Amino acid sequence: MNIFQDIRNRKNTKSAKWDGLQEVFGTDDLIPLWVADMDFPAPDAVVTALKERAEHGIFGYTLVDEEVKQTITKWLKRRHKWLVPEQWLSFSPGVVTSIDMAIQALTSPGDEIIIQTPVYTPFFNSIRNHGRQIVENPLVLKDGRYEIDFENLDEKLKNAKALLFCSPHNPVGRVWTQEELEKVASLCQKHSVTLLTDEIHCDLIYEGSRHIPIASLPGGISKRTVTFMSPSKTFNLAGLQASFIVTENAAMKRKIDNQILIQGHKNLNTMGITAMQAAFEHGEEWLHELMNTITANRDYAINELESNLPGIHVIRPEGTYLLWVDCTTLGLESMDLKKFMIEKARVGLNAGTSYGSGGEPFMRINLACQRSTLQEGIERIINAVKESDLLS
Structure with a gap:
């Protein structure tokens, strides 16, 4: 089995990423694509x-x-x-x-x-x-x-x-x-x-x-x-x-x-x-496979977001497993953008405002998860934007 596609339930493991949703976002009914840890198991060794x-x-x-x-x-x-x-x-x-x-x-x-x-x-x-x-x-x-x-x-x-x-x-x-x-x-x-x-x-x-x-x-x-x-x-x-x-x-x-x-x-x-x-x-062989997985996730997410949401621009990362997404064209103030992602898209992302000046119209997405998790999160964002008619 490919451990990078093997979904392991992280809830009730005291995971900040999964069990901290209620405290950070006010609800636990979200796809967590925020804090920078991975949903992949460490190397077998x-x-x-x-x-x-x-x-x-x-x-x-x-x-x-x-x-x-x-x-x-x-x-x-x-x-x-x-x-x-x-x-x-x-x-x-x-x-x-x-x-x-x-x-x-x-x-x-x-x-x-x-x-x-x-x-x-x-x-x-x-x-x-x-x-x-x-x-x-x-x-x-x-x-x-x-x-x-x-x-x-x-x-x-x-x-x-x-x-x-x-x-x-x-x-x-x-x-x-x-x-x-x-x-x-x-x-x-x-x-x-x-x-x-x-x-x-x-x-x-x-x-x-x-x-x-x-x-x-x-x-x-x-x-x-x-x-x-x-x-x-x-x-x-x-x-x-x-x-x-x-x-x-x-x-x-x-x-x-x-x-x-x-x-x-x-x-x-x-x-x-x-x-x-x-x-x-x-861990070197594991790391090689990790980067193959994250690269595929990166390319998938960028293609889906930019193909389905014209005007949304994604900064293509050269390193890290994080995606920096420019949401300027949605026309939302920073706090409203954060609220939209939580209440409408039902995804837990890092708001760009927390990274200081220049981050206000951005959201950060964590790519280090199974494709099915990422796909669900990306689809939620796309559907929420379309349903809210923010790009018309």
Whole structure:
């Protein structure tokens, strides 16, 4: 059986995506295509490793040992041509936790931190909650593809302490080219700005694009870069709470590691460590099949939406399993658009307003589900728009 088409009931499993519908949307009678986890089971090797570890029966403090670290560095070398010594690695429960701790360790209250909107929602709180100031360098939508406004970025970096960078970008799906990354790196060096780069979607890349860790570029940018990664998005392991940080600069790493200790995150979850190692050692074939499935879902969703709803424009992602849909032609205000998708279409989507300026007329759709689930959700959207006569 193809596990990517095998529907497993996630209700009553304490799933945020499925069991959190009532709390988030006010009803549980929706097709959930929102929060970024997958409806696919993890690789068999991960499940087997977890079962074997569970059968041992003792769950004391667990080390991230040399074997685990080597598994990570081999993955980065094999998948991204990035040579990372083990001593550059730090660990935390999740990427957002890591971002919070890096901001606390490497910036001060009142410092300006740049984000490129519309962007991953937690970025905003990671800056605000620690008394730092958000400065926006809005992305520019040009001919159906988002670009960085480098002139604006150059100006904003003059007074900034850090750039919180999303690569690949969530929600717009860009996989930044080497030329774009080199420009970002050059400007950060020019203004002596710390580069904090969230690369959690780095393994979810469609054919024709290639993810390049920005810290792997020559020219010295690695000395001022902190990279956040995790197997959680790649292998659907978010609930197991394991991520890693790559920092070449020894002084910066000491500050981050100290902040990890202060916050009480010295030890990772035993099962998270087990799953991370198994995924990176044995998950490559599974990942290949995953990308085939998501690519087919992407192409299906774009074709159905644009063929049946003239005027609706979908940004074709180069990476991630997320679809960014421009609903401007529906003529609805952002809150009314969100309400329409819930009450009329009966789908649970992420509203573009939560991603900051530029996201207002958009909705984000999660493609990482079985085709039958996606088909039901897309058909509901199409039928609701037609029945409401919004495109006439």
